[in-house]
Structures are given as structure tokens and as C-alpha cells.
Amino acid sequence: MNTQGxxxxxxxxxxxxxxxxxxxxxxxxxxxxxxxxIIIFALIVFSLGNGIYASWHPEWTLTxxxxxxxxxxxxxxASLLAHELSHSxxxxxxxxxxPRITLFLFGGVAEISREPERPKHEFLIAIAGPLMSLLIxxxxxxxxxxxxxxxxxxxxxxxxxxxxxxxxxxLATSLFWLGSINLLLALFNMIPGFPMDGxxxxxxxxxxxxxxxxxxxxxxxNVGRYFGWFLMASGVIGLLQGQGLGSLxxxxxxxxxxxxxxxxxxxxxxxxxxxxxxxxxxxxxHFETVDxxxxxxxxxxxxLLRSSQRLWPVTVDNRLxxxxxxxxxxxxxxxxxxxxxxxxxxxxxxxxxxxEPKASAKNAIDTLLKSSDxxxxxxxxxxxLGLVQHSDIVKxxxxxxxxxx
Ligand SMILES: [Zn+2]
Numbered sequence: 001m002n003t004q005g006x007x008x009x010x011x012x013x014x015x016x017x018x019x020x021x022x023x024x025x026x027x028x029x030x031x032x033x034x035x036x037x038i039i040i041f042a043l044i045v046f047s048l049g050n051g052i053y054a055s056w057h058p059e060w061t062l063t064x065x066x067x068x069x070x071x072x073x074x075x076x077x078a079s080l081l082a083h084e085l086s087h088s089x090x091x092x093x094x095x096x097x098x099p100r101i102t103l104f105l106f107g108g109v110a111e112i113s114r115e116p117e118r119p120k121h122e123f124l125i126a127i128a129g130p131l132m133s134l135l136i137x138x139x140x141x142x143x144x145x146x147x148x149x150x151x152x153x154x155x156x157x158x159x160x161x162x163x164x165x166x167x168x169x170x171l172a173t174s175l176f177w178l179g180s181i182n183l184l185l186a187l188f189n190m191i192p193g194f195p196m197d198g199x200x201x202x203x204x205x206x207x208x209x210x211x212x213x214x215x216x217x218x219x220x221x222n223v224g225r226y227f228g229w230f231l232m233a234s235g236v237i238g239l240l241q242g243q244g245l246g247s248l249x250x251x252x253x254x255x256x257x258x259x260x261x262x263x264x265x266x267x268x269x270x271x272x273x274x275x276x277x278x279x280x281x282x283x284x285x286h287f288e289t290v291d292x293x294x295x296x297x298x299x300x301x302x303x304l305l306r307s308s309q310r311l312w313p314v315t316v317d318n319r320l321x322x323x324x325x326x327x328x329x330x331x332x333x334x335x336x337x338x339x340x341x342x343x344x345x346x347x348x349x350x351x352x353x354x355x356e357p358k359a360s361a362k363n364a365i366d367t368l369l370k371s372s373d374x375x376x377x378x379x380x381x382x383x384x385l386g387l388v389q390h391s392d393i394v395k396x397x398x399x400x401x402x403x404x405x
Pocket of ligand 1: 083084087129130189197
């Protein structure tokens with residue numbers, strides 16, 4: 001997998017953000033390990049030690065089984081890293097910097113700092129990862145076959161008789177498993193849904209044919225979403241049929257993929273549409289301001305229900321003291337709504353996030369997406385200049401004849 005345009009300048013110097021740690025730097029790329037890797041690592045080692053290897057080698061000692069499982073788990077992450085490095089090196093070849101690679105729950109992500117300018121570059125960057133996984137699969141399998149050259153491994157395994165695997169030593173066993181898991185990795189990543197590698201390859205091809213990157217992204221992210229739904233549906237069917245862990249896993253991956261497809265498309269449309277504009281261009285400048293002394297009930301009846309505004313600056317003597325939002329009020333118990341004033345129900349100024357009028361409009365979108373579309377105030381020198389909420393940006397884009405996500 002690889003991701004583009006996610007990193008912000010200035011965020012690159014961070015060495016630790018609390019849930020991931022920096023391992024080492026290679027080709028000028030920082031390799032990080034997200035804490036969630038522990039879950040998948042434990043799952044892999046456990047399923048190898050407790051299931052697969054134990055059933056292939058009933059005669060092995062516990063130390064041999066778990067030692068081989070542990071080695072395989074580590075080698076698996078090394079091959080994930082090789083996959084991401086492969087994307088990264090090709091990307092750097094086209095002068096697109098890659099500040100870091102993060103290994104996390106669902107695999108690895110190379111943070112490619114911007115979108116490639118030509119479909120050919122996108123194609124080569126995207127295909128490099130799965131090709132590396134295929135290469136690793138080939139080398140591991142060939143090595144395992146070579147080490148077991150006196151056995152008819154390929155012949156017996158191809159007819160489904162796994163008992164022959166019991167004659168493999170620890171290293172050959174590990175290589176054999178790594179070969180098949182890397183083949184799976186290559187195939188999985190080649191699913192043609194954006195932003196999977198296969199989706200990027202698919203997008204690059206459509207982009208090259210039509211010359212329309214946005215349309216190509218729409219097609220590729222739709223395939224990604226449909227595939228995510230398909231995975232979730234097959235997971236639910238699996239659960240109903242009593243298949244436990246594998247089904248839960250496919251529901252999780254499906255959910256992750258469909259979300260990622262939608263988010264990536266939204267991001268790209270916004271980035272393209274809003275490039276060159278600042279927040280002052282897209283913000284709402286007609287808005288109501290409310291007084292802190294106003295009872296909440298009066299506010300709900302006379303303001304909240306009568307306007308499409310979702311965030312209101314709260315003032316005392318025309319001085320900004322905080323803000324109150326629709327989602328905030330909706331979370332208040334009914335009995336509180338009857339007695340509180342706005343001053344008591346609002347978020348105080350100190351605890352709020354603001355936008356700067358001169359900041360780029362793209363940043364506003366990133367911030368809105370991160371805060372699940374909660375509207376925000378635009379402030380300069382303590383004075384509210386406007387509001388930014390998602391629907392305003394959709395309206396602005398419609399006016400400028402841009403496709404709204
Ligand atoms: Zn990849």
C-alpha cells in the first residue's frame with residue numbers, strides 16, 4: 001500500500017507521536033512502527049505456533065515450533081517493509097520525496113509526499129510494491145524447494161497432501177510459509193480499488209487513456225468501496241456460518257478499505273478544487289452571533305431551528321468568549337437544556353480550534369475531515385470573520401462548477 005499527499009511540512013521532524021516509534025532510517029526514509037503492529041504480530045505468531053506449524057510438524061518440540069513462528073513473524077514484517085521500500089525508491093526516482101514508512105495493523109504505508117504528475121509515474125510507483133512481494137514469494141519458495149530437493153514437495157503439495165511438509169526443517173518451513181504469504185500479499189494489494197496498489201495501477205491506466213485524473217480516481221475509488229462492501233458482506237456471511245476469526249478480519253479490512261476509498265477521493269477532489277484559494281474565499285460571512293446570557297431554550301427556538309448555521313460565536317458585550325454548536329447541544333440531557341444559559345453550555349474560547357483567514361482552503365478541509373465535519377470559526381485578532389462548515393464548501397464548489405464529493 002502507499003499513500004500520497006498525507007504528510008504536512010513541519011510534521012516531518014517529529015520523532016515520536018505517542019503510538020508509534022521510530023526504528024531506523026534507510027535511503028533517507030524514516031521507518032516507524034505503529035503500536036497496532038503488536039496485535040497483528042501476535043496474531044501471526046500465535047496462528048503459526050498454535051495452528052499451522054504445530055499441525056505440519058507434530059513431532060517438533062515447543063521451542064522449535066514457537067521459535068520458527070517467531071522468526072516467520074519477524075521475516076513477514078521485513079517483507080512488508082521491502083514492499084513499502086520498493087514503492088518509496090521508485091517514488092524518489094521520480095523526485096517525489098518519501099519522508100517515512102509506517103508499519104501498522106493492516107500492513108505498511110509509505111508516505112509519498114505528493115501525487116505523481118504523470119500516469120506513467122503513478123503506475124510504476126504503485127506496481128513496484130506488489131512486484132517486490134512477488135519476487136520475495138518466488139525466492140522464498142524456490143529456496144524452500146531447493147532445501148527440500150530430495151522430496152517431491154511441489155508435486156505433493158499441488159495435489160493437496162500437506163503431510164510431506166513435516167519433513168521440512170525449521171528454515172525451509174518458514175521460507176515455504178513466507179513464500180505463500182507474500183504471494184497472498186501481492187494478490188491482495190493488486191485488488192483494483194483505490195487507494196490499494198491495484199487501484200492506483202487501475203487509476204493510472206484510466207488516467208492515461210482518458211487524460212482525466214479526477215474521473216480515473218472516481219472509478220478506482222468506487223471499485224475500492226464496492227470491494228470493501230464485498231469483503232464486509234462475505235465476513236458477515238462467514239460469521240453466520242460460524243467461521244470466527246477470519247470473518248471478523250474480513251469485516252474489519254472491508255470497513256477499512258471502503259472508508260479509505262471514500263476519504264482518499266474526497267481529499268483529492270477537495271485538493272484539486274481548492275488549490276490556490278484561502279479560507280477567507282470559502283468561509284461563510286453571513287452568520288448570527290449570540291449573547292452568553294441568552295437561555296438555551298430561547299436559543300434553540302429562535303436561532304438553532306431557524307437557520308442552517310451549525311456553530312454560533314458566543315459574546316459578552318460584543319466580545320467573543322466562546323462558541324456553541326449544534327452537536328454540542330444535541331448531547332446535552334433535556335433537563336439541562338431547560339435551565340442552562342448559552343454562557344454555561346458553550347465551549348470557552350481557550351478550548352477551541354480556530355482557522356486563520358489567510359490559511360489555504362485545503363487546510364480547512366483537512367481540519368474539518370479530522371474533526372468529523374464539525375464547523376469552525378475563522379478568527380483574526382480576537383474578532384470572528386466567518387465560519388467554515390462542510391455544507392458551505394460544498395455550496396462554494398457547486399458555484400464554481402466543481403464536482404462535490
Ligand atoms: Zn503497496
